[in-house]
Amino acid sequence: MSDAIPFHPSDPSRTRVIIVGAGLGGLACAMAMHHAGFEVVIFEKVREFLRLGDSLGLGENALKLLQRWGLYEELIAIGNKSPNMNIRRWNDGRILATQPLMDMAGYIGHRGDYHVAFINRVKQLGIEINMGYEVVAFDEDAPSITLQDGRTYYADLIVGADGIKSKARELVLGFSDAPRSSGYACYRAFFKGDILKDIQPCQPLLQKDCVNIWIGEDKHLVQNTLQDGKEFNWIITHKDTEDIQESWFQPGNMDDVRELVQGWDETIASAIKATPSCLDWKICYRAPLPTWVSKSGKIALLGDSCHPHLPTSAQGASQATESSAVLAFCMKLAGKGNVPLATRVYEKLRFDRVRQAQLSGEDLRNRWHNALKHLNDGEEFDPDDIKIKNRWLYPYDAEADTLARWSEVSARTQVELDSGKITPLFGEEGPPRVLTVRDAYGKIKDAASGENSVLPGLTV
Structure with a gap:
């Protein structure tokens, strides 16, 4: 000492x-x-x-x-x-609402x-x-x-x-x-857009910066393209009660993710199917102090x-x-x-x-x-x-x-x-x-x- x-x-x-x-x-x-x-x-x-x-x-x-x-x-x-973001229906990609991206974050x-x-x-x-x-x-x-x-x-x-x-x-x-489970978790991935260059259905997402959100029953997905397609990010929030430590670095199971997006709009589902790895973030709740x-x-x-x-x-x-x-x-x-x-x-x-x-x-x-x-x-x-x-x-x-x-x-x-x-x-x-x-x-x-x-x- x-x-x-x-x-x-x-x-x-x-x-x-x-x-x-x-x-x-x-x-x-x-x-x-x-x-x-x-x-x-x-x-x-x-x-x-x-x-x-x-x-x-x-x-x-x-x-x-x-x-x-x-x-x-x-x-x-x-x-x-991107000036705007689109909120879409999970299964067919139909745009349900459009608003300025600045309204988000x-x-x-x-x-x-x-x-x-x-x-x-x-x-x-x-x-x-x-x-x-x-x-x-x-x-x-x-x-x-x-x-x-x-x-x-x-x-x-x-x-x-x-x-x-x-x-x-x-x-x-x-x-x-001690943190308590919120009942939800996020699968998260961030990778180079080149991974998707040969995946035809997701090409519209790679042409320029964009933000799209697919909403479904008890789940939603936020997609973000940066640097005109050089970087690509998606985050799926879904119901989850599994007891795993509160961590940003827990590896996710891509087979589970692909199962989760079965039947989704192929524009984003094709990108997820080609994603090599992801993280599994269990969202925990802490009461106000x-x-x-x-x-x-x-x-x-x-x-x-x-x-x-x-x-x-x-x-x-x-x-x-x-x-x-x-x-x-x-x-x-x-x-x-x-x-x-x-x-x-x-x-x-x-x-x-x-x-x-x-x-x-x-x-x-x-x-x-x-x-x-x-x-x-x-x-x-x-x-x-x-x-x-x-x-x-x-x-x-x-x-x-x-x-x-x-x-x-x-x-x-x-x-x-x-x-x-x-x-x-x-x-x-x-x-x-x-x-x-x-x-x-x-x-x-x-x-x-x-x-x-x-x-x-x-x-x-």
Whole structure:
């Protein structure tokens, strides 16, 4: 065990922030904290990042923040260039609805490529990313982290952006919250388009960037073509109750996948039949947390460690980016020495909006999986019933909203801190369940600038 080594900023008067985890959420948080004028260091247990995962989208609500932090053109270059997406019937490919691709998740690209862009920007800002250093212990009062090699680092604030299997979350909650099966799983594949060059039925999918969604009873498939056919991606969400560990890297059985798409539109079924391999991701559910902050208020959770999203929400990375902006802005408004006030306001500002974004994923999945049941019963079909309803999320400006609500929420929060009675975010003693997605969309969409509009201040 080596002696404790404090993290000394170049200017002791500056706020010091340690971020645990260098995923998209942790990197976005680093940019936000740097933008706020703080000194930041990141610790990541992985020694080297590989180009893992597949499709990921960044909505306008995230892009406006990233643009302020100096990262924009690189992201636009990565994303899908198709103006629209088509929602189709599973068996014959009939187009049931068409809407702008920006309504789904903004610019959709490979998660690994976005990750590289985030890393490069963080490095440009001079922020240190320490790779291959696993955090094994937290001291919430110091606050500090202890690495596996025994070294201890101190800061004013520690951010746990360490993912869905977060160690920081265990400290905040005081126990390990085991994931529960959602009853669904995803088969996922991402590969070079050349694999399909001789498969005639799927040629229309290779000609240029496109996004197509096939919906069926209790299942749906999202297909994404990037770089004018050079890269191809599909994701099938289906019912599954098999008990397999929560993992992004569980190999899938392609025979099972091919059986699953028997009788599907040959345009996509032919592509799946030619797919060499896939991953089997069991989608697990985690109940909303009663708090995102340690008892001392000096360790805060961010991203998947406190608000994981379903794939159908298309907002996981975007909401982590928003949370980064809000946490950094709260720290700036609270001032050095008022970290507990900043983190408690942060969680209160974020919880309802994040919960609505999470519910949007459940709502969309359910609408897609049930739409054709009604159609088959002879009921009149309304294309709006299967459209993605994320547009209400985009006008939101995380920094502007924090500034506007700071006085009221911080005053209320200070009373709670003084009394020692913190209202939980969720649970029997906490606030009631937020609006359903349909209600939230109905109430908020009128305030948006239009279904296809670009938000003020954002260059697209």
